[in-house]
Amino acid sequence: MNIIETHNLTRRFGRTEAVHGLDFKLPAGSLCALLGPNGAGKTTTLKLLMNLLAPTAGEARVLGTDSRKLGEREFAQIGYVSENQQLPLWMNVRQFLDYCRPFYPTWDRGLEATLLAQFALPENRKLQHLSRGMLMKAALLSALAYRPKLLVLDEPFSGLDPLVREEFVRGLLEVSATGEWTVLVSSHDIEEVERLCDRVALLDQGRLRLDESADGLLGRFRRVEVTGAAAETGPAPGWLEWERAGVLTRFTDPAYAGEATERAWRERFPGGTVVARPMALREIFLTLARSGCSETLKGAAA
Amino acid sequence: MKLIWHIVKKDLVRMRLPLALWVLLMVAKIGLGVALRAGDGVDFTWFGRIELYVNLCTWLDALMIYILVAVLIHGDALVGTQAGWKTRPISGARLLGAKVLGTLLIFGVLPVLISLPWWLMCGFGVHEIGDAILESIVWQALFVLSSLALAVLSENFSRYFTLTLAVIFVVAVGCLLQVAYLPDLGHPSPTVQESRVLVVLALVLAGLVGVVVHQFLTLRTWRSGGLGLAAIGLAMVAASVWPWDIVLHRMGPDPEVARGVSLTLERPSIDRGPNYADTKSIHILFELHAHGVPEDRVLSASVTRLSWRGADGAWLNAVGWTRGGPLDLPLRRVLQIPPERVDEETHRFVALRQAEAHARDHQMPATPPVAVPGDAYLRSTVTLKAELADQLPDKLQEGELTTDLELDRPLPLLDMPLKVGLRQAKAARSVRIAKVDLSPVKVWATDRILWVVETHPLNAARWWWPIFRGDWTYGIDGGAGYWEVNRSQGMVRWLASMGMGYSVAVDGVRITWARIEVQAPRVVRGGKWVAGQPDWVDATTLALVGFTDAVRFSRTLKVERLSEPPKPKAEPAEAP
Numbered sequence: 001m002n003i004i005e006t007h008n009l010t011r012r013f014g015r016t017e018a019v020h021g022l023d024f025k026l027p028a029g030s031l032c033a034l035l036g037p038n039g040a041g042k043t044t045t046l047k048l049l050m051n052l053l054a055p056t057a058g059e060a061r062v063l064g065t066d067s068r069k070l071g072e073r074e075f076a077q078i079g080y081v082s083e084n085q086q087l088p089l090w091m092n093v094r095q096f097l098d099y100c101r102p103f104y105p106t107w108d109r110g111l112e113a114t115l116l117a118q119f120a121l122p123e124n125r126k127l128q129h130l131s132r133g134m135l136m137k138a139a140l141l142s143a144l145a146y147r148p149k150l151l152v153l154d155e156p157f158s159g160l161d162p163l164v165r166e167e168f169v170r171g172l173l174e175v176s177a178t179g180e181w182t183v184l185v186s187s188h189d190i191e192e193v194e195r196l197c198d199r200v201a202l203l204d205q206g207r208l209r210l211d212e213s214a215d216g217l218l219g220r221f222r223r224v225e226v227t228g229a230a231a232e233t234g235p236a237p238g239w240l241e242w243e244r245a246g247v248l249t250r251f252t253d254p255a256y257a258g259e260a261t262e263r264a265w266r267e268r269f270p271g272g273t274v275v276a277r278p279m280a281l282r283e284i285f286l287t288l289a290r291s292g293c294s295e296t297l298k299g300a301a302a
Numbered sequence: 303m304k305l306i307w308h309i310v311k312k313d314l315v316r317m318r319l320p321l322a323l324w325v326l327l328m329v330a331k332i333g334l335g336v337a338l339r340a341g342d343g344v345d346f347t348w349f350g351r352i353e354l355y356v357n358l359c360t361w362l363d364a365l366m367i368y369i370l371v372a373v374l375i376h377g378d379a380l381v382g383t384q385a386g387w388k389t390r391p392i393s394g395a396r397l398l399g400a401k402v403l404g405t406l407l408i409f410g411v412l413p414v415l416i417s418l419p420w421w422l423m424c425g426f427g428v429h430e431i432g433d434a435i436l437e438s439i440v441w442q443a444l445f446v447l448s449s450l451a452l453a454v455l456s457e458n459f460s461r462y463f464t465l466t467l468a469v470i471f472v473v474a475v476g477c478l479l480q481v482a483y484l485p486d487l488g489h490p491s492p493t494v495q496e497s498r499v500l501v502v503l504a505l506v507l508a509g510l511v512g513v514v515v516h517q518f519l520t521l522r523t524w525r526s527g528g529l530g531l532a533a534i535g536l537a538m539v540a541a542s543v544w545p546w547d548i549v550l551h552r553m554g555p556d557p558e559v560a561r562g563v564s565l566t567l568e569r570p571s572i573d574r575g576p577n578y579a580d581t582k583s584i585h586i587l588f589e590l591h592a593h594g595v596p597e598d599r600v601l602s603a604s605v606t607r608l609s610w611r612g613a614d615g616a617w618l619n620a621v622g623w624t625r626g627g628p629l630d631l632p633l634r635r636v637l638q639i640p641p642e643r644v645d646e647e648t649h650r651f652v653a654l655r656q657a658e659a660h661a662r663d664h665q666m667p668a669t670p671p672v673a674v675p676g677d678a679y680l681r682s683t684v685t686l687k688a689e690l691a692d693q694l695p696d697k698l699q700e701g702e703l704t705t706d707l708e709l710d711r712p713l714p715l716l717d718m719p720l721k722v723g724l725r726q727a728k729a730a731r732s733v734r735i736a737k738v739d740l741s742p743v744k745v746w747a748t749d750r751i752l753w754v755v756e757t758h759p760l761n762a763a764r765w766w767w768p769i770f771r772g773d774w775t776y777g778i779d780g781g782a783g784y785w786e787v788n789r790s791q792g793m794v795r796w797l798a799s800m801g802m803g804y805s806v807a808v809d810g811v812r813i814t815w816a817r818i819e820v821q822a823p824r825v826v827r828g829g830k831w832v833a834g835q836p837d838w839v840d841a842t843t844l845a846l847v848g849f850t851d852a853v854r855f856s857r858t859l860k861v862e863r864l865s866e867p868p869k870p871k872a873e874p875a876e877a878p
Contacts, residue, residue, distance in 0.1 A: 052383035072391040080389035086379075087386055090316055102308050103391045 001028045003150050003182040004049060008058035011044055018044040020206040021058065026184060026199075028149075033193040033214075034186040036203035037289055042186035043084075045203065046154045049184075050080055063150060076104055079143030081136065082154035089128035093121050093138055097145070104146035112145040118171055133164030137171065153185040157192050169195060190282040200281065202288060209288065214281065221284045222256040222276040224265060225249070229272035236268060240291045252279070252287050309378075309392070309400035310407065317373055321408065324366045328413060328809070331359035332420045335808030339424070343736025343753040343815050346804055353806045367409065367445040372462045374404055375453035381523050382457040388521075398518035405450070409442040417809040424811050430730040430759045434810030437762050451510045454517040455527050473534060480538040493547045493607075501544050502537045509533020560709055560855040562594035563601070565680075567703070567859045583685050588703060588861075590680040598632050599709040600849070606682040610701030610861065620684050633785065633794055636712045637845055642792040645834075648826040680705070704858040710849035715782055718844045720750065720820065731758040731782060731800065733846060741819065748822040748833055752844065756814045758782070758800055760807045782848035784818060790841045791823050791834070800846065820844070 004026035011019040019041045026032050034042050047053040049060050051070045060067040063074050070078075088096060093116075101107045116123065119137040127135060136156055143151060157165050169192050172183075187193050193200075194214065201211040210217070226249040233249070235242040240252040249269070253261065256276070265274045279287070314321070334356050341349065378397055379385040387397060414435050421431050452469065456462040490498070509530050517526035568589035588606070595601045608620045633639070682705060716726045716733055725734035734755045741749035758781075784797040803816030820842060823834035835841065 047383050050389050052388055072393050072396070075389060076391040078389065082384075084384050085386055085389070086384045088312075088316070088377075095315075099308070099312055100390070102305060 002026060002061075003028050003030075004060070004062055004184065006049075006058065006060040009045070009048060009055055009060050010057040011041075011048055011053060012056045017206050019048065019055075022206075022208050024201060024208055024211060026182060028182050029180060030199045031183040031197045032185070032199040032201060033190075033197040034184060034201050034203060035188075035190065035193065035285055036186075038188075039205075040203040041206040042203055043082075043154055044206075046080075046082070046152055046184070046186055050078070050152060076106070076146070077149040079140075079146070079148035079151040080154075081139045081143050081152070081156055083136070083156070083158045084154070085139065087127050087135065087139060090126065092124050092126045093130075094123040096127060096138060097142060100142045101145075107146045109145075111147065112141070115141045115144060115171070118174060119167070131164070133160045133168060136160065137168060140168070140171065147181070149181055151181055151183045151185075153183065153187075155187055156185065157187055157189040165189070165192060172196060190285050191280075194281040202285070204289070217284060218278060218281065220254060220256050221279045221287070222253050222261075223279050223283065224251055224253055224274060224276045226265070226269045226272040226274050229269040233269055236264075240287050254287075305392075306396060306400045306403060309397065310404045313374055313377060313400070313404045314407070316377055317370065317408070320366070320370055320373055321412070324363075324370060325412070325416060327359055327362055327366060328416045331356060331363070332417065332809055334359065335420060335811060335813060336423070338806065338808070338813045338815075339755065339757055341736075341755060341815065343734070343755040346815065349804045349806075349815050353804070356806050356808055364445050367442065368449050368466075369459075370408065371405075371446055371449035372453045372456075372459055374401060374408070375450065376456070376458055376462070379457050380454050380517050380521055381461075394518045394521060398515065401518070405446060409446045410439055413438050413442060413809075420809055420811065424730065424757045424759075425727045425732050426730045426759065426811075430761070433759060433761055437760060437810050447507070447510045447514075451513040451530055454514050455523055455530075472531070476534060476538050480542060490545070494545065497546060497548045498541055498544045500548060501540045505533050505537040505540060509537070556855050557853045559596055559599065559853050560707070562596070563707070563709070563855075563857070564593050565705065565857045565859055566591045566593070567861065570861055586684040586686065588682040588684075590682055590705065590859075592678040592680060592707075595678050596709065598635055599711055599853075600632055601678045601680075602708045602710065603680045603682070603705055604708070605706045606684060607704045607706075608684045608701060608861070609704075620686060630794065632712050633847060636714050637717070637785075637787060637794065637847070639787060639789055639794050640792045642794075645825045648824075651826040651829070701861045702858050703861045704856055706854065706856045709851075709853040709855075711851040713848045713850040714845060715848050716844075716846040717787065718846075720752065720839055720842055720844060729848070731846065731848075732756065733844075735844070736815075748838075750820045750822075750839065752816075752818040752820055754784075754803075754814075754816045754818055754844075756800060756816065757811050758814075760810050760812045782846050784816075785845040785847055786820050786842060787845045788823060788835075788838060788842045791838075793823060794845075795821065797844075818844070 002025045004024065006022045006024045009019055009022040009024070010017065022041075022045060034045065036042050044053065048055050049062055049067055051067045054068060062070060063077060065071075065074050088099065091099065097112060097116075101109075101112075119134075119141055121130075121134060121138055121141065127138060130138060140153075140156070157168065160168060173196065183196070185193060185196065198214050199212070200214050200217050202209040228247050229249050235251055238253075238255055240254060242251040243249070249272070253265075253276075255261065262274070262276065265276070266272075334352050338349065338352055338356075341352075378387045378392075378401075380394075417434065417438065418431070421434055426434065452465050453462055456465050509532070512533065513526050513530040516529055517523065520526070568591055570586065570588050572584055572586055586608070590603075592601055610620075634641075682703070713729075715728045715731055718724055718726050718733065718735065720735065720738055722735055722738050725732060727733070735752055736755050737753040739751040739753070741751055743749065782800040784800065786795040786797050787793070797818050797820070798816060801812055801814050803814045805812055805814040807813075822838045824831045825834040826832075
C-alpha cells in the first residue's frame with residue numbers, strides 16, 4: 001500500500017513552475033529522503049501533500065485521501081514538522097503538549113514521557129526561550145507522541161548545530177525503532193538523511209529526477225579511477241564527471257552492476273589499472289547536481 | 303464541543319495580557335462615569351475634561367477591539383502556509399466555532415460583566431439591563447465584525463493594517479463613484495429610501511459574515527475577499543437603485559385608542575421665511591387640527607410625507623416635520639395639579655405680547671391657544687428648494703399629506719422639592735440636585751438656577767429598534783422631561799428634556815449635568831412684572847415626567863393647491 005501517491009502533481013506561482021508533473025509513490029513503512037538543491041521544489045511538494053497549498057494541476061493522495069480533502073481524521077495520523085511552522089511560542093513545553101494532546105485520540109502519554117526524557121526538553125521553559133534545536137525537538141515530540149502513520153519532516157536539520165543535529169537524528173532513530181510509520185523527510189543534510197532513510201527521491205527544478213531505494217542508489221554508483229589508460233579512450237554513454245589528468249582518468253558510473261560492469265571497464269581501458277569505490281549519498285547527490293541530473297541518468301539506471 | 307472549548311481556553315490564556323489591559327480600560331471608563339455621577343454638578347470645565355477622557359477611552363476601546371480581534375484570529379492564522387493548526391486535526395469549521403465562541407465571550411460577555419455593577423449602581427432594572435446589553439453587543443459587533451473580516455484575510459498584523467487601509471480606500475473611492483455615477487434613481491419615496499438603508503445594512507452585514515464563514519470553511523483568501531468586495535459593491539448599487547419598500551409592517555391598522563383621532567387641514571401655504579434670500583429654500587406650512595385625542599394622552603407628531611402630483615403628471619415626494627401637541631392637560635391629570643389660577647391682567651398682557659412677537663418674527667398669525675380637551679393644533683413644515691417656489695402653486699395640482707403620529711400616556715417619575723443634595727431615582731433614572739443658586743439676572747433675582755446631576759439609560763436601541771419593526775416615527779422625543787410644578791398656583795411649566803446639558807455616555811448610561819432655570823411666579827401690575835408668591839421655592843417641585851404606552855399611527859389628508867403666504871398683518875395695537 002502506498003501512503004503517498006502523486007499523479008502529475010504540478011504547482012505554479014505565476015510564471016514559475018515550482019513542481020512539475022510529479023509522479024511519486026511512497027510505500028508504507030518507507031523512510032524516504034526528498035533531496036534537491038535550493039529551489040528544487042521540496043518544500044512546495046510537502047506543502048502540496050499537506051494541503052497547505054492547492055495543486056495547479058494533478059493530484060496527490062495521502063493515506064488514500066485526496067490531499068485537498070485531508071481532514072481531522074487524516075491529520076490525526078500525520079505528523080508534520082517544518083522549520084517554517086509557527087508554534088505557539090508563548091506556551092511552555094508542558095502547555096504545548098497539553099494543548100496538542102486532546103486532538104489526538106491515539107496520543108500515547110507513555111511515549112510522550114519517554115520522548116520528553118530522551119530529548120531532554122525543559123518542561124517549564126517557554127518555546128520562545130528554547131534554542132532552535134530544542135524547538136525542533138519539541139515540535140517533533142508533538143508530532144510523534146500519537147504514533148502517526150505518516151511523519152513528514154521539512155528541513156528538520158536546518159540551522160541545527162552538529163551536536164543538536166546528532167541528538168535529533170538519534171532521537172528519530174530511536175523512535176523509528178519503536179514505531180511502524182512512514183517517514184518523508186526533505187533535507188539538505190545528506191549525511192544525516194543517509195543514516196535515517198532507506199529510500200531517496202531527488203528533485204531538481206520541480207522535476208523528480210530519481211526515486212529509488214538508498215541501497216539501490218548506493219549500489220549502482222561507483223567512483224572509478226583508471227591509471228595508465230590509453231589517451232584516446234573516451235567516456236561511455238551515461239558516465240558522469242569524466243576527467244583526465246595525465247595518466248589518471250576519473251569518472252562516475254551510475255549503472256554499476258557488479259562483475260559485468262567491472263569487466264566492461266577493463267575492456268574499455270585495456271592495460272589500465274581500474275579502481276572503483278562505492279560512493280556516499282552526499283557524493284552521489286553532488287555528482288548528480290553538477291551533472292544537471294540529465295534524463296539519461298534514469299535511462300542508465302534502468 | 304470539548305475541543306472547541308479547548309481552543310477557546312488556549313486563546314483566552316494567550317490573550318490574557320491584552321485582555322487585562324482592555325479590562326483596565328473599561329474599568330477606568332466606568333470609574334470616570336462614577337466620578338461624573340458624584341461630581342459637584344457645577345464645574346463644567348472639570349466635566350469637559352472628564353468627558354474628553356471618556357471619549358478617549360471610547361476610541362481606545364475601539365482600537366483595542368481592532369487589535370484584540372487580530373490577536374485572536376492571527377493566533378491561528380487562516381492565510382499562509384505556516385499556521386500550525388492547518389496540519390493538526392482541527393477543521394476550519396471547528397476553528398470557526400472556537401473563534402465565534404471566543405469572540406462572544408471576549409466581546410459579548412466580558413464587557414457586560416464589567417458593566418453590570420455600574421448599571422446596577424445607576425438603578426437599572428432587568429429591562430434596562432437587557433437594553434444596555436443589546437447596545438453593548440451592537441456597539442462591539444460594529445467593530446468586531448468588520449475587524450474579523452479583515453483579520454481572516456490577513457496573516458499578520460502588518461498585513462491586517464495594510465488591508466484595513468486598502469479597504470477604507472476602496473470604500474471611499476466606491477462611495478465617490480457611487481455619488482458621481484449612481485445618483486438616486488427613480489426619485490424614491492421616503493419609504494423606499496428607508497428600505498434602501500435596511501438593504502444596505504443587510505448586504506454589508508451578510509458580506510462581513512460571508513467573508514468570515516467562507517474563509518474559515520474554505521481557506522480561499524482571494525475568493526473570500528472577492529465575496530466581501532462584491533457585497534460592498536452590491537450595497538453601493540442598492541443604495542442607489544433599490545426600488546421596493548420592504549418594511550412590511552409599516553403603520554399597521556389603527557390601535558384602538560387612536561381610532562377616534564382625526565386630522566383636518568386648516569391652512570396650507572408657502573412661507574418664504576425671513577431668510578429666504580440666504581437659505582434659498584421655502585417652507586410649505588400646514589396647519590393641522592387634531593380632534594378626538596383621548597384626554598389622558600399626549601398627541602405627538604413627527605414626520606410628514608408629502609406626495610404631490612403636478613399638472614404634467616410628475617410627482618414630488620418630500621419629507622417634512624410636524625411640531626405641536628399639547629401636554630398640559632394630561633399632565634395636570636397625572637400630576638394632580640389643580641387648574642391654573644388665572645390673573646386677568648397678566649393674562650391679557652401676555653397674550654398681547656405673544657401675538658406681537660409672533661407676527662413680527664414669523665409674519666404668521668400666532669398658533670391658536672389650546673383650550674379644549676381632546677383637541678390639538680399641529681404645524682407641519684415641508685422644506686423645498688427655492689427654485690420650486692414659483693412653480694409650486696401652478697404646477698402642483700393635488701396631493702397627499704401623511705403625518706406620523708404618536709399617542710403617549712404621561713408617566714410621572716419623580717417629584718422633588720428644590721433641596722440641595724437630594725437624590726431621587728425611579729425607573730433607572732436618577733436625579734440629584736447638586737446646587738441651587740439665585741438667578742444672576744438682577745431683574746429676576748428671585749428666580750433659581752438648579753444644578754442637576756442625572757443619569758438615565760442611553761437606550762439607543764429605543765431609537766433603532768422601531769426602524770426594523772417598521773412602525774417607527776422620527777424625532778418624537780419619548781424621553782423624560784423636567785417640569786416646574788407649583789400646585790398652589792396651579793402652575794406647570796416645561797423646563798428641559800432630560801439629558802439636555804453637558805452630557806456624556808458611559809457604557810449604556812447617559813450622565814448629564816444640567817443647568818435648569820426655575821422661575822418665580824409673577825404677575826403684571828400696572829404694565830410691570832412683579833413677584834407673585836413670596837414663598838414660591840417651598841411650594842415648587844421639580845417633576846420628571848416620562849411617557850409610556852406609545853401608540854403609533856398615521857393619518858393621510860388630501861392637499862389641494864397652495865395659497866401664497868398671507869400678507870403680514872398690520873402692527874398690533876399698543877400694549878396697555
